Amino acid sequence: MKRDGWMWLLALLAGFGLGLVYAWMVAPVRYVNTVPTTLRSDFKDQFRAAIAASYSATHNLDRAKARLALLGDADPVQALTAQAQRMLASGASFDSIRQVAALASDLKSGVASALPTATGTPTAIAPAISPAAAIETATAPTSASETPTAVNGSPTAVASTSAPQIFDTPTPRPTYTPTSTPGAPFKLVSQESICNPDLTDGLMQITTLDSTRHQMAGVEIIITWSGGEEHIFTGLKPEIANGYADYIMQSGVSYTVRIDDSGSPVPNLAAPTCPGANNQTYLGGLHLTFQEQ
Amino acid sequence: MTLGIALGLFYGWVISPVQFxxxxxxxxxxxxRADxxxxxxxxxxxxxxxxLAAQRLAIFGSDPPDSIASQALQTGRSAGYAPNDIALLQDLTRAMQAYQPVPTAAGNAP
Incomplete structure (x- = not known):
């Protein structure tokens, strides 16, 4: 009797093990219809870059927001900003960095801005939002047979349905008003020395404005000095300002700053020496403001 | 044993399935994909x-870019995409059909 009990238990365990092998290795649950939230992080980066490239072409901020929501980032602005910095560090193309930074900046401000384009002309406005971009899926798929349910306007978590329900109501088109002449040169409109011991020593702060004095994100700034060159972009610190960028100057080094390839170089920029406490001195900073002409 | 197999399947498929x-x-x-x-x-x-478009489409694997664009076009049509979106997908599909990959420098090296 006791032996039968052991046999039962052994058979049960063996069966359990066989079941696990079948469930985990032979025929595991397959998610073939996954959602973007489950993508590997590098693929999410590529998705964000594509969203930014699309946004730079269409200036459709609502559509870009809906698409970014699909990736499930807690803070899309932060995710874009961090990605722009990663791209900068990895030597990605300036155009793609500029697109990502500009999208982060526009998301933060909530206003679609005009970007300088390669062709120099504003591009087409995007049409109505597509069904896929209107779907908000806050959770991972619960069923491989889940069907898409597009709810336009307010993203809503949707449950599985037996048949697709598509409500294709066009979203309002953004009113795109060109605010500047794309590719117009920038001009230095103000330069001031900053003596503030609370700031990082040698901090060069740069602000870029468009012709209507709105801050511009995604503007490339080229800083050169004897034996070196650095490229930075505005918009990577939207927590400070959309058109802001900064750089740490070294003592005794003369820098030349120019905006993109279109601006006139501003030479002979150096960190000022500021009087500090107890007759000590410290390295001050500069604040340069460039405006598109 | 049958009961054990059933329990194992239940555990492996429902309680603790393979996570992707x-x-x-x-x-x-x-x-x-179509979006x-x-x-x-x-x-x-x-x-x-x-x-650049072909490079971006390569995210989906080794399928030819025109095939990827064409599938997206079909999906867009069946999902009721706006006409402008369909037109954009058609343009991309045509461009990908005409696209010839540029040989890389490494490929030309002796």
Whole structure:
């Protein structure tokens, strides 16, 4: 009797093990219809870059927001900003960095801005939002047979349905008003020395404005000095300002700053020496403001 | 043993199934794939850079870019995409059909 009990238990365990092998290795649950939230992080980066490239072409901020929501980032602005910095560090193309930074900046401000384009002309406005971009899926798929349910306007978590329900109501088109002449040169409109011991020593702060004095994100700034060159972009610190960028100057080094390839170089920029406490001195900073002409 | 197998399957499929957290774009649902392709089409419409568009479509694996664009076009049609979106996807599909990959420098090296 006791032996039968052991046999039962052994058979049960063996069966359990066989079941696990079948469930985990032979025929595991397959998610073939996954959602973007489950993508590997590098693929999410590529998705964000594509969203930014699309946004730079269409200036459709609502559509870009809906698409970014699909990736499930807690803070899309932060995710874009961090990605722009990663791209900068990895030597990605300036155009793609500029697109990502500009999208982060526009998301933060909530206003679609005009970007300088390669062709120099504003591009087409995007049409109505597509069904896929209107779907908000806050959770991972619960069923491989889940069907898409597009709810336009307010993203809503949707449950599985037996048949697709598509409500294709066009979203309002953004009113795109060109605010500047794309590719117009920038001009230095103000330069001031900053003596503030609370700031990082040698901090060069740069602000870029468009012709209507709105801050511009995604503007490339080229800083050169004897034996070196650095490229930075505005918009990577939207927590400070959309058109802001900064750089740490070294003592005794003369820098030349120019905006993109279109601006006139501003030479002979150096960190000022500021009087500090107890007759000590410290390295001050500069604040340069460039405006598109 | 049958009871054990049933328990094992229940545990492996329901209680603790294999988790797919780092998926690839190829496994995305068709409408998400189509929306990504639409993004590429929107960017292509602005920059007319077929090579860049093909590179962006390569995220889906080794399928030819014209095939990826064509599938997205079909998905867009069946999902009721707006006419402008369909037109963009058609443009991209045509561009990808005409696109010839540029040999890389490494490929030309002796």
């Amino acid at each position: 957290v780092d998926t690839t774009p190829a496994s995305l649902r068709a409408d998400y 990504y392709v639409l993004m590429v089409a929107e960017a292509y419409h602005a920059d007319q850079n077929a090579q």
